[in-house]
Amino acid sequence: MTTSSDNSAITTAQPLDFRSLDLRGRRLTLAELRAAVPRAQHHTMADAESKVLDIITAVRSRGFAALGELAQKFDGVEQSHTRVPAAALAGALAELDPAVRSALEESISRARRFAEGQRPANVDVELADGAVVSQNWIPVGRVGLYVPGGLAVYPSSVIMNVVPALAAGVESIALASPPQKDFGGLPHPTILAAAALLGIDEVYAIGGAQAIASFAYGVPGADGEEPIEPVDVVTGPGNIFVATAKRLVKGVVGIDSEAGTTEIAILADATARPELVAADLISQAEHDPKAASVLVTDSAELADAVAVELARQTATTKHSDRVREALSGPQSGVILVDDLEQGIAVCNAYAAEHLEIMTADAPAVAARIRNAGAIFVGDYSPVSLGDYCAGSNHVLPTSGTAAFSSGLNVTTFLRAVQVINYSRAALEQVSSHIVSLSGAEDLPGHGDAVKIRFASEG
Structure with missing residues (x-):
């Protein structure tokens, strides 16, 4: 400033x-x-939801054809392909201002160190002899990361989305950012350079709610374009239409928050x-x-x-x-x-x-x-x-949602999976309690599933 x-x-x-x-x-x-x-004062919330539903429906029903129409309508771009070519990513990195590259590298280094320190440890609890319950943190398989365009350029948001996903161990990462008329229908070159710097090669020139829909539902291949495979989690900030799209696809995929x-x-x-x-x-x-x-x-x-x-x-x-x-x-x-x-x-x-x-x-x-x-x-x-x-991460909850939700972090891309491993003796020790509780809940089949294990051995 x-x-x-x-x-x-x-x-x-x-x-x-x-x-x-x-x-x-x-x-x-x-x-x-x-x-x-x-x-x-979100006077347009209902209107935004109606518009976003139309966009989601168009993307789901007409795929890349709808994405092309939306790019023309919202971004003024004639689009033949949404996938950013590898050469464009490499070229953007090669032409990046050295001072900006140095700043991005420092930001990545600090974000990576903090993200790697966030990863929670797996836990094994032995409740009795032969009775072990574990909680293992497992990364989701694929994520879709959104980087907004609009009034500013946000290479920092590339870092904030990608670094915790990498630290979590996510193996498949896709990134979307709006196409820019001034840059031949590609996202801003600084966005592309930041993605290349982090090793992200699956980048799409798709903006707004249509990017969220593409990630949530996938887009079948057409006209020589490879399909966009659906993801497990969508993250990233955006305007009211992006936030509304994330809310509408929540449940189909996980989201970080409705960051506005x-x-x-x-x-x-x-x-x-x-x-x-x-x-x-x-x-x-x-x-x-x-x-x-x-x-x-x-x-x-x-x-x-x-x-x-x-x-x-x-x-x-x-x-x-x-x-x-x-x-x-x-x-x-x-x-x-x-x-x-x-x-x-x-x-x-x-x-x-x-x-x-x-x-x-x-x-x-x-x-x-x-x-x-x-x-x-x-x-x-x-x-x-x-x-x-x-x-720290700058993708954070807005509009009062910080009272119950967290900013983007490594656990956004992890699932806590519980593993139960009981021996015969350990199960027998609690078998009568299971039978009693199943009876109290009028679910006798639950108790029978335990009793049969011991009856069949007699």
């Missing part, structure tokens, strides 16, 4: 309509807090530096006009200072119009609270995708947060760090 220290920026910057919600003196229940916090437009909340007190708070709110607002940027503070003075900084920095940032729209939307604003205690309650009710803690003793405050996709502690852990080089 570009900012200016020129005093003229302060006087010429237009005021921002950064809304204020004053909760001071009010003791609200959890339900009331959830209703009060700023949220995007990005959001940041910052819990700050009077010790926070207003220029840092403003810069971090802007950093997420530049993603999308619907992005959410929320400040929670017990300091009215800080709120005022941040408002001044927001106006100044927004005036000079590259995507000023987009940022201004996001900061002025109903999903953004400042929430004034009585004290840190109420601020923590508000943050837990909001359940932000990204939550920054800029308070005195920030680590202790962070330890009290229960609901967040990721927590960034102190002045030197901005969300931008997590977006690129922290080693």
